[in-house]
Amino acid sequence: MSDSTVIATKNLNLWYNEKHALQDITMDIEKKKTTALIGPSGCGKSTLLRCFNRMNDLISHVKITGQLLLDEEDMLCNGMDVVALRKRVGMVFQRPNPFPKSIYENVAYGPRVHGINDRKELDTIVEKSLRHAALWDEVRDRLNDSALGLSGGQQQRLCIARTLAVEPEVILMDEPCSALDPIATAKIENLIEMLKEYYTVIIVTHNMQQAARVSDYTGFMYLGKLIEFDKTTTIFEHPNEDLTENYITGRFG
């Protein structure tokens, strides 16, 4: 694992009962870069993403083998503190899912859970997180209003701010724009571009143009396997595998 790698998998396999959903996945995720996972429906993108903060633990019939490292720490060992892990590896979901609380409380929630109660300190964290999520100017005058009154795109940026508030190293995004209109999508894409100054982003997307626009690296998955993983320009301009080429040129998927 090199210094620039934040997450590494080696021969990672995952089964849902008999279904072999991830097969021998070996990849290194580079720090402070954006990595996109693409591939046809059911190929295992979300399953792989969920491994990175052990969200699959919530499913009873899952078996995982192989290696999964976060900064050289074994993420799969029994003693791994999953709560601490999820602070370091945050997640943003397909549909914006703010809590039915104020905008302020949505962002302050994580820091409070981790023991920060000083109002001034929370104020600072809330402002900084909302600024980093490119939402501050739109909500600064209504921090005490319900988060549910925001538009879908604003709610998704709020969910990103909520994730940033606990200062993760890695942010996982599972099709974060699939419920948004093109304008809200463009805002999230710009935001992803800005985030990589501070964070590593891993995004699952169905939208190949989006992967090409936002990511530095792209992994193409097919039937549970990582077929090709390389710089995004290589994957989209001169992929090494015929399967990748057929997929990105729209011949299947």
Ligand SMILES: Nc1ncnc2c1ncn2[C@@H]1O[C@H](COP(=O)(O)OP(=O)(O)OP(=O)(O)O)[C@@H](O)[C@H]1O
């Ligand atoms: N909880 C589960 N229990 C059993 N099988 C599952 C579960 N979640 C996913 N699968 C199966 O594992 C395979 C990979 O699913 P996954 O959701 O990771 O694919 P995906 O590439 O993210 O698909 P999509 O693009 O449609 O979201 C699929 O065959 C799916 O049916």
